[in-house]
Amino acid sequence: MSRWEPNARGRLEQAALELYLERGFEQTTVAEIAKQAGLTERTFFRHFADKREVLFAGAGSLQELFVNAVVGAPDSMAPIDAVAAALEAAAAPFRERREHARQRQAVIAANAELRERELIKLASLASAIADALRGRGVTEPAASLAAETGIAVFKVAFERWINPVDSADSINQPDLSQLIRESLDELKAVTAGS
Amino acid sequence: MSRWEPNARGRLEQAALELYLERGFEQTTVAEIAKQAGLTERTFFRHFADKREVLFAGAGSLQELFVNAVVGAPDSMAPIDAVAAALEAAAAPFRERREHARQRQAVIAANAELRERELIKLASLASAIADALRGRGVTEPAASLAAETGIAVFKVAFERWINPVDSADSINQPDLSQLIRESLDELKAVTAGS
DNA sequence: ACGCTGATGACAGTCACTGACATCGGTCGT
DNA sequence: ACGACCGATGTCAGTGACTGTCATCAGCGT
Structure with missing residues (x-):
């Protein structure tokens, strides 16, 4: 039997999300989160750089997914399509966690x-994608623009996935990958309009 | 003769920029800024919501410029071109203040x-532009995508204006409007590549 | 002259975050 | 089996951002 309960970090994440949902982010103190997790304030700050970071712990692995997908895309693919492929690859792990994603977004939006x-x-993500594109031989500023554009598409698609406007989608869970494809097509239509 | 020196807000802005440049943002306390401006810490927080906001006081008027330019663009203009026109309109006031912009960016980047x-x-700017586009009859998600895309273009162009890579540009100050047009053309080339 | 207003000061308080040191099961080398 | 060490946590004191509240006082209108 170990000296402490296991998964202190996970307990802190869960306690934080619950309290942020109940009382709101500002009305929650770090001491309260720590207490609910059976730990002290000091320990919270050993696991997370600040009070906000506890909600963004998964960002690192998401970024890995994105970058690997860009790096792994066929060389023949145009930059914007390599980015699109990466966005769809990154969409997969969300599928199982829509409710969690929705709660988290509600807290963040507030x-x-x-x-x-x-x-x-997201900016860090865009920067990492731009790096990966440069690794494929894409020059600046095309790499940055394709990366930023990709993130813009992801944001729009994610928002529509979490909070569907379409009545059909609000009944059946929409498919994030498909929303990404649709949003990218919309973008292409918008930027072509000159 | 009035009771206090005039332009307390401006003095705070200037003192903050100087100190942030000299010592860095984190190493500067609000009390020091206030003292250098001949005021107290409490007065600083009456003028600015927090220690960061003192560097972003001009954002409001910039947003006005953007939105007015979008609203005022000819109805016949495609959304992306209305946004481009707004970006160029917003570029004008920067022309006279490149050195100030450069110092400010150096502090922010650090x-x-x-x-x-x-x-x-910038996200708030994008949101305001999307609103203005919807006011022109542009539907979602085209409005958001055009707005976000426009901001991405502005960021890239601004970065190249502040910190030119091209050797010719690093001698003669490059023209921000022209950089915006060039970056937008690059973007169109990137998104067309499918 | 009088009272009101608006910008500022003074001061105490909360809370995010940090540095330094103590604690103590678990683990490893012997 | 034993002692040295390690790593996750606790304790405590401190700094600094930010807020609420009340006091001050020149200028302004009446």
Whole structure:
């Protein structure tokens, strides 16, 4: 029998999400999260750099997924299509966790500081994708533009997945991959309009 | 003669930029900024919501410029071109303040929290542009995608304006409007590649 | 002259976050 | 089996961002 309950980090993540949902982000103190997880405030900060980061712990593995998918795309693929392939690859792990994603997004949407953190995570993602594209021989500024564009598409598709407008989609869970394809097609139509 | 020196807000902005440049953002306390401006910490927080906001005071008027330019664009213009016109309109006021813009960007680039704040300002800009586009009858998600795309173009062009790679541009100040047009053309080339 | 207003100061308080040191099961080398 | 060491956690004191509240006082209108 070990000295402490296992998975301290996971307990902190769960406690934080619950409390942020119940009381809101600002009305929750780190001490409360730690107490609910059976730990101390100091330990919270050993696992997470700040009060916001506890909601973004999975961002690292998501970024890996994206980058690997870009790197692994066939050389013949145009940059924007390599990015599109990466977006669809990254969509897969969300499929099982729509409810969790929805709760998390609700918390983030309700607080400006959390939206800031989400934006910088997405920017970091875009930067990593641009790096991967440059690794494929794509030059600047095409690499950055394709990456940023891809993230914009992902944001739009994700938002439609979480919070569907279409009445059919709001009954049956829409398919994130398909929404990504649709959004990318919309984007191509928009930018072609000159 | 009035009771206090005039332009307290401006003095705080200038003191903050100077100190952030000298010592870095984190190493500067609000009390120090206030003291250098001849005011107290409490007064700083009456003018700016937080320590970061003092660098982003001008964002509001920039957003006005953008939105007015989108609203004022000829009805016949395609969404992406209306956005492009707005970007060029917004470029004008920067022309006179490249050195100031450069210092400000140097401070922001050096600190993650400031980058977060910049990103949310840009996102707010994108959201306002999307609103303006919807006011022109553009439907979703085309409005959001055109707006986000426009911001991506602006970011890339601004970065190239502040920190030119091209040797000719690094001698003569490049023209921000022209960089915007070039970047938009690059984007169109990228997204057309399918 | 009088009272009101608006910008500022003074001050105490909360909370996010950090550094330093203590604690103590588990593990490893012998 | 024993002792040295390690790593996750606890304890505690401190800094600094930010807030609520009340006081101050020049200027302004009446």
